[in-house]
Amino acid sequence: MHMRINARAALLAALLLAALLPIVWTVLASLGIVPDNAASPPTWRGAASLDEYTDTIGVAEPRFVGELATSVGVALFATLLVIACAFLGAYGLARWRWRGATVVVPSMLVLGSLPVVAYVVPLAETVRRLGLTDTLVGVGLAQAAGAAPLAVYILHGYLANLPVELEDAARLDGAGLPSIVGRIVLPAIGPAVVATAVVIFVLQWNSFLVPLVLGSENIRTIPVAMSDFFTFERELTWPTAAAALVSSLLPLVVLIAAANTLLQRFRLAEADPV
Amino acid sequence: MTGPALRTSALLAPLVVLVVPFLVWPAVFGLVASFTSYTPLETRAQFVGLDNYAAILSDPQFVIASRNVLVFTATGVAAELVLGFAIAYLLRQPFQGRALVRIALLVPWLVSPVANGVLWHFLLTPSIGPLDYARGWAGLPIGPSPLGVSGLALPAAIAIDVWRKAPLVGFLVLPAMLAIPRERWETATLEGARLADRVRVVALPPLVPLLLTIGMLLVGDGLGVFDSLLTLTGGGPGSETITPGLYAYQQAFRVNDWRLGATAGWLVAASVLVIGAAYVRATRVFVRDAYAH
Numbered sequence: 001m002h003m004r005i006n007a008r009a010a011l012l013a014a015l016l017l018a019a020l021l022p023i024v025w026t027v028l029a030s031l032g033i034v035p036d037n038a039a040s041p042p043t044w045r046g047a048a049s050l051d052e053y054t055d056t057i058g059v060a061e062p063r064f065v066g067e068l069a070t071s072v073g074v075a076l077f078a079t080l081l082v083i084a085c086a087f088l089g090a091y092g093l094a095r096w097r098w099r100g101a102t103v104v105v106p107s108m109l110v111l112g113s114l115p116v117v118a119y120v121v122p123l124a125e126t127v128r129r130l131g132l133t134d135t136l137v138g139v140g141l142a143q144a145a146g147a148a149p150l151a152v153y154i155l156h157g158y159l160a161n162l163p164v165e166l167e168d169a170a171r172l173d174g175a176g177l178p179s180i181v182g183r184i185v186l187p188a189i190g191p192a193v194v195a196t197a198v199v200i201f202v203l204q205w206n207s208f209l210v211p212l213v214l215g216s217e218n219i220r221t222i223p224v225a226m227s228d229f230f231t232f233e234r235e236l237t238w239p240t241a242a243a244a245l246v247s248s249l250l251p252l253v254v255l256i257a258a259a260n261t262l263l264q265r266f267r268l269a270e271a272d273p274v
Numbered sequence: 275m276t277g278p279a280l281r282t283s284a285l286l287a288p289l290v291v292l293v294v295p296f297l298v299w300p301a302v303f304g305l306v307a308s309f310t311s312y313t314p315l316e317t318r319a320q321f322v323g324l325d326n327y328a329a330i331l332s333d334p335q336f337v338i339a340s341r342n343v344l345v346f347t348a349t350g351v352a353a354e355l356v357l358g359f360a361i362a363y364l365l366r367q368p369f370q371g372r373a374l375v376r377i378a379l380l381v382p383w384l385v386s387p388v389a390n391g392v393l394w395h396f397l398l399t400p401s402i403g404p405l406d407y408a409r410g411w412a413g414l415p416i417g418p419s420p421l422g423v424s425g426l427a428l429p430a431a432i433a434i435d436v437w438r439k440a441p442l443v444g445f446l447v448l449p450a451m452l453a454i455p456r457e458r459w460e461t462a463t464l465e466g467a468r469l470a471d472r473v474r475v476v477a478l479p480p481l482v483p484l485l486l487t488i489g490m491l492l493v494g495d496g497l498g499v500f501d502s503l504l505t506l507t508g509g510g511p512g513s514e515t516i517t518p519g520l521y522a523y524q525q526a527f528r529v530n531d532w533r534l535g536a537t538a539g540w541l542v543a544a545s546v547l548v549i550g551a552a553y554v555r556a557t558r559v560f561v562r563d564a565y566a567h
Contacts, residue, residue, distance in 0.1 A: 042410035085288040092285030110550030115498020117519040118543035121526040121536040123300040145296030206386035208501040223388040252384040
């Protein structure tokens with residue numbers, strides 16, 4: 001029995017190492033610590049410093065602070081929109097006593113699986129005709145539309161598993177929809193909604209194709225800047241790139257750490273049929 | 275309309291107002307446009323039948339891209355599901371720090387696809403990466419980056435995709451694995467079930483619907499792969515890692531051939547929707563079976 005537990009622990013440790021070593025390697029490089037693999041045996045050189053960060057942010061990418069603000073703005077706007085629309089829609093679907101719902105809900109997941117590249121060319125044309133190209137609203141709406149069906153699927157999974165008796169009783173007492181949602185539904189699944197919002201925020205923050213195609217001078221998010229930076233900086237060194245990578249990753253790591261307790265409850269599950 | 279129907283419509287309205295103009299309409303517009311001579315610059319679009327499809331299917335680049343993406347998606351998604359399942363299985367029994375491990379599984383996925391391409395471009399650079407560091411210690415000569423080697427670039431791109439997504443699959447599968455009643459594991463142990471039996475009989479059956487859902491998301495992501503390859507290989511060496519996603523982007527926004535770009539995009543959409551139709555059918559079967567029991 002001990003052997004088996006040890007084998008399990010060793011396997012887990014190996015998998016975790018494989019998952020996290022590339023990140024650790026990058027963090028070290030961003031601090032100026034890089035290996036010299038040509039030496040035999042390989043050695044490490046460099047002393048820890050934050051020079052790469054001041055160089056990346058100050059010199060190589062002077063617009064970094066603006067891009068950070070744009071990324072936060074677009075991702076927040078899109079996430080709030082997604083959660084608001086998806087929560088109402090998922091609640092409607094979950095309390096809809098109709099057989100068609102068994103097709104509509106998995107279809108939402110399919111719609112949410114549709115990659116942006118499948119429709120980005122006509123999307124760019126649609127947004128241009130609406131006069132929303134290179135605006136926060138245009139980019140935010142397009143990003144939100146891409147993620148909303150997935151959020152409907154996730155939130156429907158939580159809502160469909162809630163017992164409806166309390167809601168029915170409140171309705172008989174004459175409570176309206178807003179008060180039922182506010183007093184019964186949200187208190188029950190509020191943490192799950194916030195966990196879903198965190199996951200959607202990560203997707204929005206990392207979204208690339210929509211801001212690349214629909215944004216330009218005004219709306220330049222971090223992934224777009226990262227792609228340009230990598231494509232056009234011929235002399236880009238690994239420590240500089242590593243500092244840029246860590247800078248773009250850090251806000252999400254902080255978010256995930258802060259939302260740790262909520263995320264432990266995150267589930268991607270369709271309603272358990274009763 | 276009766277009261278409940280009216281209420282449902284009102285609840286669904288904001289979602290419809292968001293998704294129809296910015297997702298459904300562009301997809302439908304792309305489908306219609308693929309049968310016409312429409313481009314944003316042309317005022318009078320004409321019906322051209324299958325001309326756009328003939329043009330794209332006779333482009334060797336697109337044929338190679340389609341083959342690449344099928345290999346990328348089939349092997350990548352299979353590996354991600356198997357590894358993710360294995361991670362969740364390993365985390366099944368409680369231990370100190372399991373919650374921390376579960377949250378750490380999210381970290382590779384937090385790296386955006388664009389950043390992931392940059393990250394691995396450097397990590398696979400011989401003089402500075404961890405793989406060649408290990409090779410150096412093993413006394414092996416350091417080799418060139420697999421991303422530039424013919425025959426290795428696509429497998430390397432697949433492995434990198436698996437690195438980013440398999441831990442996420444583990445994160446998503448774990449709660450369902452933990453929801454399996456304790457008695458089932460105990461019964462299996464009493465009956466002397468081996469590992470393969472425990473997986474096949476106890477763990478897998480209740481997880482199939484979830485694995486199908488995760489598989490659907492991964493397939494959509496795989497068939498549309500674009501941003502991670504843009505910074506990782508740019509489609510190279512040669513055309514070895516070009517995909518329909520990269521092809522559509524380059525045609526529409528670099529070569530300015532709107533028709534080919536939109537048609538390539540629509541073919542990606544069609545492939546996802548075909549798999550999606552099979553997925554919806556499969557979930558209905560599960561719902562029906564569950565009600566029958």
